[in-house]
Amino acid sequence: MIRKNISVDEILTQFNNRSKLSSLISKYVQLSPRGNSFVGKCPFHNEKTPSFNVNDDKGLFYCFGCKVGGNAITFISKYKNLSFSESIKFLADMLGIEISYENKEQLKKKNNKLFVYKLINDFFKKSLEKNKNALNYANLRIKNKQLISDFEIGFCPDDNELINFLKSEGLSIEEIQETDLLIKNRKNQFFGRFKDRLIFPIFSFSNKVVGFGGREINENSRIKYINSQESQIFKKSELLFGFKQNSEVIRKEKKIILVEGYMDVISLAQSEIRFAVASLGTTLSKTQIQKMWNYSDTPLICFDGDDAGRKSSKNIALKCLEFLVPGKSFKFIKLPEGFDPDTFLKKYSKKKFFELMQSSYNLSDLVWQIILESIDKPTPENIALLDQKIKLLSSKISNRIVSDEYFKFFIKKKNDYLWNLNLKKKKTVHTTEKVQELINEKLVLVFLIFEIELTRHFNEEVSEAILGNKDLNSFKDALFKRNIIEKKKIDLDYLVNNTEYSKQILAEIESLNKTHLKGLNIEEKRVLLRHILDNLKIPILKKEAAVIKKKILEAEDDEKQSAQVNKYNEILKEIKIIQNKELE
Incomplete structure (x- = not known):
């Protein structure tokens, strides 16, 4: 035994x-x-x-x-x-x-490997100083030279140079193979795992080198980054890259940001943000979660602004639910589409990044978003599914107090969601009615934007037409002046990008063009415009008829009263003709 x-x-x-x-x-x-x-x-x-x-x-x-x-x-x-x-x-x-x-042999082997990794790390650092190409690459990516020293960045030369160094330190071929620096290919030949790569040493929480990350610098490999493989001393789930270098600021400011990769940590450090760490992957273990909570009550997660980054953030959000306790949580920074922390800071500024930090999402809000994304439409069946999801995710939280609070939070979110849906339906009905009321006015604008040549044949009628809505009438007059009189042909794209007209109105105009004019021939469009202009006369004629009616009632002279009656009847006749007129 x-x-x-x-x-x-x-x-x-x-x-x-x-x-x-x-x-x-x-x-x-x-x-x-x-x-x-x-x-x-x-x-x-x-x-x-x-x-x-x-x-x-x-x-x-x-x-x-x-x-x-x-x-x-x-x-x-x-x-x-x-x-x-x-x-x-x-x-x-x-x-x-x-x-x-561990038995004595395992302990000895482990301690030997830690000692060898320290030697190798020193060798990599010296190799960087000797290799002009690698040093130029490092200086190009990392402007602050002190960071190259702080993060102990190195370079792995060709296999022979590496093997000769290890032999000079007294390692046998078998011991060299156990360093994980050499890989066997299909021909059973060894080649360097990190050959011609920029090297990032990875430290344990005891500040010992336990592994390496390698970054391709010549763009000859399809694999940009390579890590040491899992071993007795290298366990990704128990490591946070950058913690050794940034721990002093992390402890002082009680802040910590989790990012995806080494260069993200270093890029943040270049912007004097020295409280970032990387998880060497896109997931988190219990050890990593609790380690971060030891230094910050609410660490920030900042993964890449792409589908993979957003998916990883959601996975982490669900993963850490189990470990939540009172006063401990996470927040999530949302980067713009296509950006990572490195590229964001290069294009924008530290101030802009801090603004993203200030507007970061609470864990509870992100989990609610995940719940809501699990249904397509708010049907009774899907609402029942929401209830199931709420119970399931709340029950994942081991701490009963936090679990109960999350359940109440999700129920309130669900009720608010259903309330807003009903409110939106009411607003939609109201808006639809409003659009129907103003459809003729908006169709005049459609003709002035999309059918300029046809509208020229109705210059006088369009010019004299008075739209019931003041804003639309002003818009009509401006379009008439620019497109008909001045012949400048202002199109919809120009209006969207260079004017302050309501984006909603412009969107409705574009929609009306598709639903009412598309598919009509030129004669059908002419008849439609004539019909619209006639219909726009009705409110004006009715208003004029009301004025004449008042004059009839107030007239003291029979002759004047008779003249007003004739005018009144003529207007009513014109209104009736327009209302009964069918499209030709």
Whole structure:
């Protein structure tokens, strides 16, 4: 039977990734924040003035009174009076930490690989300085030279140079193969995984190099980025690229932005935004979620402004529901179509990016959007489906308090959605009635824009026509002047892009052209315009008839009254002719 040993560093790393020391100790000691630390009365000796300090950044506690200090294991061991192994088991049971047990051979191999990766990282950095092409590429993409040093960017030369270096450090061929830097091809030959690529070292939360990312610089490969493959030390789900370099600002500002790739992190750093990290993929693990929550109550997600980026954001939104607790959430930055953080900052500014941050979406709003997108139309069956989705996604949240609040939030959203649908229907009916009332007026505008030559044959009638709506009448007069008198031929595109006329009216005019004029021959259009102009006379004639009627009633002279009656009858006759007239 192989004797198992526990890596204390690994246990503490997992604990610090998933929790805070202050969260653990506050279960037993009343702590108060003071600067970047917490203070309280020491549980290991009696004192009146608090001298017990807890530092989450370092994962350590210390009492300035009795001089007792240590880490999470030390605290549990001393406070609970437990042995080392019992303390570890207590932590595992209480926090759900999966403790990794490794035999001595595995531990040795792991530590050797970490040591070798440090050597390789130094070699890559020196190789960048020697390779003019790679250095030019790095300087072109990364204007701030200090960032090349901060992120320890390097270059992987050809296979022979890499192998010779590793041999010079005492590695055998078998050990070189285990570094994951060489890949076997179909001919069973080895070639460099990162050959001729810009290298980004990837650090663990313990600040040890555990893997590499390589960026193609000669555009000879169809694969732009390559990462180390999953291994004993390289586990993407437990890493955040850029955390090592940006951790100081992240801790100070309590902000963190998750982006997709290395260059996004570095591009943000070039714009002096030093609180970005990358997940080395488009998903998030529980470890990564909780690590970010350790430093910010509401981290921001900023993925690319394309279909893949939006899909990944939605997947993350659904993924993190399970882990929500009071006071912890995420917000989502929406980039314009086709942009990533790197290209956005190159075209726009840091100020514009901060504006996007300010207008970011709440997690709850994005999840509601996902729910709403699951139905096509608000039929009774689909409304029932909404209810099912609301129950399902709310129930995914483990914390009962947060789950209940999300359920109430979604129900309110659903009720608001249905209310707005009904309101929209009422507005649509009202708008349709309004359009029908003004259809003749708008058709005159259609002729003035789309049928200019035909309209010239009705110059006098169009000029004298008075539209019932003042805005439409002013629009008619302006079009008549530009298109008929001045012959400038102002079309719809010009009106949309260069005038302040209502976009809704212009859209209705375009629609009326398609529904009423399209398919008619020139004679049919002529008859239609004549009919429209005649109909526009009716309100004017009725108004004139009302005035004459009043004069008839007020007339004192029979002769004058008779003349007014004749006028009145003539107007009524004209109105009747227009109303009874059919299209020729």
